[in-house]
Amino acid sequence: MTMLLPITLHAQLPELALPKTGSGASTTARFFGGATADNGVSYKTSFGFSQPITVSTEIRVEAAHVNTMGNLYIIIALGQQYFMRDQAGKFLPWDLTLPKLVAASPAKNLQISEPLPIVNNVAFGPAGVSGASLSIFLAYNTMAAPNELYYSGTPLTFAIDKEVVTPASLTLFTNTVSSQIIQSTCIICHSATANAGAPTNLHYVSSSQANSLSTNYATLVNYIKTAPGGSSLILSKPRGVDHSGGALLSASSQNFLNLTAFVNAVKAE
Structure with missing residues (x-):
């Protein structure tokens, strides 16, 4: 007798539209990101206060940048505040000036696909973020194109509900x-x-x-x-x-x- 095992289908990580460069030149770089509460079966834009979610992102660099030395960046906007993730995984305030932008993955030999996990199975509400939307931007640069920055013109955005308090x-x-x-x-x-x-x-x-x-x-x-x-x-x-x-x-x-x-x-x- 043949046993049929259930198959879980995972949705493709959504692509973030309108990739851009700091100079305004066109780019073939691609950026992906999504937030899920069901291990990637679906990606959504709103989650409950205590709902554990996983946030995944990916950068696909231009073909000419593969195997060049570069840096990967993760920036999060929360309201009017911006934060950058450093190499240790800490999120530090950022004043939006490029000289002070810290890389999440510095001095890296860039590959065609660069996965950048953000969080895994974390409930944002108990962690201190609720009643708000977060926007995550991805970026990279490379020694092959000095003074240029490649980034996701459209961020990955999702909201965390306020805590529902029963009187x-x-x-x-x-x-x-x-x-x-x-x-x-x-x-x-x-x-x-x-x-x-x-x-x-x-x-x-x-x-x-x-x-x-x-x-x-x-x-x-x-x-x-x-x-x-x-x-x-x-x-x-x-x-x-x-x-x-x-x-x-x-x-x-x-x-x-x-x-x-x-x-x-x-x-x-």
């Missing part, structure tokens, strides 16, 4: 309030079909309905923040103070302590 109140509501208090007790009277809550219109939806948790969370947060005395009422009424439904939570119960913590979190946000 503390939502975590508390999800873990300790929604099912334990709202669905088990409050909704019996406080729903669109019940008769309680008419003065405040504080109505919840059943957990059987789509998005019930987010709907009830928004309803309760809005009440706490906008209803006159809302944060006090939401704690006093379940204890039976001016509440037609009577006392439902004792002040010493865990559910009441959880509800109090939730209300305090909403007020603090």
Whole structure:
């Protein structure tokens, strides 16, 4: 019996358009670069805060420059700041002046293809880069053409999302309030079909309905923040103070302590 093994197809590293030279002369040099989160199956331009990605680049020098001595450069633009990678792999600030440009791979015997890995399986957000776009430029020079610089006129550009922070109140509501208090007790009277809550219109939806948790969370947060005395009422009424439904939570119960913590979190946000 012949076993068929799955084959993973890798996408070709995207070519960066419009290669240029410092003098403005045309060039046949080619530049490639891409960012991937699936080992090269696809290349994308946007990634999550905690998503590990691999960034790969490649320079293909002009045929006349093969086996000549030269330097390879990697420049990264982050906002209005520019950085250059040195031989040790560190990114140093660059003031955009050519005399201060440091090579990532200096004094190299240039080959027709020069791969330049940038990062491998790194999540940029936890590393300190998020809510921003990065642009990576590639360049080289050669002793065969003194005072000339060959570079990618179009950079490799990709964005890292901002960190999505879940509000503390939502975590508390999800873990300790929604099912334990709202669905088990409050909704019996406080729903669109019940008769309680008419003065405040504080109505919840059943957990059987789509998005019930987010709907009830928004309803309760809005009440706490906008209803006159809302944060006090939401704690006093379940204890039976001016509440037609009577006392439902004792002040010493865990559910009441959880509800109090939730209300305090909403007020603090």
